[in-house]
């Protein structure tokens with residue numbers, strides 16, 4: 001065998017391995033595939049307030065962008081090199097003020113912010129206790145850390161306390177204010193009491209509460225006036241704010257530490273000015289359009305009303321109680337939930353199935369996201385179609 005042939009056969013072995021893994025996934029019914037967004041009714045995006053699709057906001061962003069000088073297409077480097085501009089610093093000041101914290105530090109995404117914070121702050125010998133339903137980005141950050149790590153049962157204060165009693169070193173607790181898959185809310189007041197009792201630092205991921213809770217969308221911790229008792233918060237801008245990117249808010253010393261030690265901050269190209277301006281414009285827009293938050297809450301109440309009217313006591317599936325725009329209907333089994341979702345898609349309703357292993361086996365679900373722009377008629381249609389699709393698979 002010559003060198004070329006050896007190389008080809010190594011590639012063949014590697015690709016065969018990948019193909020086998022994919023085919024195994026297909027057999028299990030959980031193969032992930034990309035698809036482009038069509039024109040069906042959006043019950044799946046995180047664009048809760050309709051800002052991602054707002055032509056009005058788009059015009060404001062373009063108008064503001066016309067005014068800035070100099071125009072650069074990209075930032076040209078990381079924040080520590082050529083990628084730092086007055087726009088990033090002004091935006092960080094604005095965000096620190098908005099989120100009522102001493103300082104804020106921008107990241108290119110919530111994924112980067114969570115991996116940065118969790119891999120960098122807890123050290124060897126410390127302990128991280130995290131809710132079992134925490135987002136993958138938090139779990140990845142935790143895996144990168146050298147600290148001890150334990151999951152506690154979802155929103156379960158007894159289990160958290162049990163684990164706090166055994167924790168060693170500096171202790172960090174990680175929770176989400178609104179859970180991305182279940183749409184339910186963390187009992188923040190009680191978690192803070194526990195964090196104080198056991199002298200631990202609380203980190204709250206506000207990805208799904210940013211924009212929809214608190215004054216000008218500053219999140220659930222601020223709405224409940226708890227922000228001073230939280231060590232760090234993560235706010236993302238790709239969900240209700242309709243743009244992309246994220247920030248970590250906390251003390252100045254936390255910010256300086258992340259700038260010095262966090263690899264996802266140091267070794268990446270900074271956001272360009274257009275993105276920074278878009279984030280700033282989206283918060284200004286929200287400030288002038290308070291009605292959006294109320295409009296969203298109306299849609300959530302309407303959904304919950306129809307839910308009890310349509311399914312009553314004899315549930316064909318289990319609904320996780322939620323007052324947030326994220327609603328989860330458990331339909332056990334990848335095949336079943338995919339069938340229901342396919343029927344809904346055929347009827348022009350974009351509702352995505354969440355399969356195991358993204359969620360635990362037995363917790364497969366339709367994840368329904370509600371938006372300001374979903375009409376009552378569309379929500380009615382959703383229930384009608386869901387009821388017949390679910391009955392058909394029984």
Ligand SMILES: Cc1ncc(COP(=O)(O)O)c(C=O)c1O
Nearest residue numbers: 109110111135137180207236238
């Ligand atoms: C709770 C939570 N945290 C973090 C992220 C990551 O945010 P981003 O999409 O900005 O990377 C997500 C995204 O789905 C999320 O749901």
